[in-house]
Amino acid sequence: VARTGQTEMAVLGALSIQPMTGYALRDAIRTVLGHFWSESFGQIYPTLSGLARQGFVAKAATGAHAGTFTLTKAGRRRLAELLAEPVQTTPPRNGLLLRLFFGRTLGREACRELIRQARDDAQARLAELDRVSAEVDDETSADKPFIQLTISAGRHSARAAIAWADESLAALDRLDTP
Amino acid sequence: VARTGQTEMAVLGALSIQPMTGYALRDAIRTVLGHFWSESFGQIYPTLSGLARQGFVAKAATGAHAGTFTLTKAGRRRLAELLAEPVQTTPPRNGLLLRLFFGRTLGREACRELIRQARDDAQARLAELDRVSAEVDDETSADKPFIQLTISAGRHSARAAIAWADESLAALDRLDTP
DNA sequence: CACTGCATGTAATTTGTTACATGATTCA
């Protein structure tokens, strides 16, 4: 069961910021990269084993970081290599829009409910990102400006979703009372 | 090889708007739903066979629509059922943001290039959606308002991407000349 | 000492993509 470059990139990248155990890695990917990335549980350990076998990461046996996986020189090179590869976009699959497209069959009220739900989700996402952004601003790290870039992307996207939802709810209301 | 509800929904939904051959279906999903949905080639025929076996679609043998797949009564019920199911969101996997997050390793200029690329893509997407929106506005169909909803979502998202890209490029420039 | 969280892994299953294979029809 070979692993793909995508998962490798996330794992190597996370370890480039800090040595971690597999468990902590999973947690970091969920909480830190969670806004734009995800790895399923069963991916991480096999990927780590593979990377270790190829000499890209090493499990520290001693010292303060005992038990954690560390990026090797070769691993750092491999990461740079992977990052330089062209971005592969995943084919879009938006279940919400698919349902709205067939809104005539689904019914207007159900559509409204879906949109309201999407609006609430976006609102919550935005609040969370605002919180995280402020938190990141307080720490000092060479990665900070890049992290803020990704957070900003999430905020723009959330605000767009909210604006769209409001507009769409109004448009649906106009359908009922022409 | 059982098929999932997601693909079924897209296929039944497309056929609810117009009877089509499998080939046309693939084309319609690519061009009409393409902004927010995709089905790989090898999914459509097996799904159609499955739906036919269950009596949700029928291949018209005669008449003007000979050779096309048509939604049956049961199929229409099944579609309503599927549309009513809760939206399952796919786990996020944004290769662009993953790379930017590790921007320190990737390098500033490479980051800029990625963002410029993303901006161009969004710009092209927006122009295309504007075109499609105007096109849809001209025809008269009961589906029109719902279709416009999905197009509007794409436009909001594209505009957000452009604004984010501009902001981010400026932020990266400020890093170089503090 | 029971419970919670840390830590590591495997197996089964689902899902989806790519590439291949085939034949009919249309059009230049």
Add this chain to the structure above:
DNA sequence: TGAATCATGTAACAAATTACATGCAGTG
């Protein structure tokens, strides 16, 4: 009559999720 497009499918492969299984360490 050759090339392109329409049309239908299958097989091999790749990727990812879920659920299962296990053990240790700290703590109330």
